[in-house]
Amino acid sequence: MTKRYWPATKFFYWPTGMRNDNVLEAFVELFSSQGYSGDVGDSLEVGFTKVAIFCKNGLPTHAARQLSSGLWTSKLGIEIDVAHSLASMESGFYGDVVRIMKVPTQKLPPIIFPLLP
Numbered sequence: 001m002t003k004r005y006w007p008a009t010k011f012f013y014w015p016t017g018m019r020n021d022n023v024l025e026a027f028v029e030l031f032s033s034q035g036y037s038g039d040v041g042d043s044l045e046v047g048f049t050k051v052a053i054f055c056k057n058g059l060p061t062h063a064a065r066q067l068s069s070g071l072w073t074s075k076l077g078i079e080i081d082v083a084h085s086l087a088s089m090e091s092g093f094y095g096d097v098v099r100i101m102k103v104p105t106q107k108l109p110p111i112i113f114p115l116l117p
Contacts, residue, residue, distance in 0.1 A: 008058060015030065017032065023060070029061050036102060037101060042097070044066065044070040048102040048105060049103055050066040051064065051100070051101050053100075055095050057095070064089065
């Protein structure tokens with residue numbers, strides 16, 4: 001993963017032309033622009049890549065990507081990636097999963113959206 005995304009900050013990249021306020025709708029629009037769709041379950045679906053968006057107090061805090069094993073991966077800092085279940089992350093520092101979106105694996109963009117700090 002080569003980039004980290006986060007809106008309305010000078011320290012991280014956010015695509016030009018995309019809504020950049022820290023609200024769930026902005027993250028849904030961002031992932032939708034890359035082919036992700038739906039509000040789906042967290043079970044593994046062969047042929048799809050899923051992202052889970054976390055919110056706390058109504059604000060997006062984090063996103064995780066599902067691995068082919070069914071576990072999820074998160075970027076915790078600049079060079080730390082961890083594998084975990086969604087349940088192990090919920091109701092904690094990042095809040096709860098409020099949306100899971102999916103994209104057919106073969107339609108992923110050249111730069112896969114990494115996880116949000």
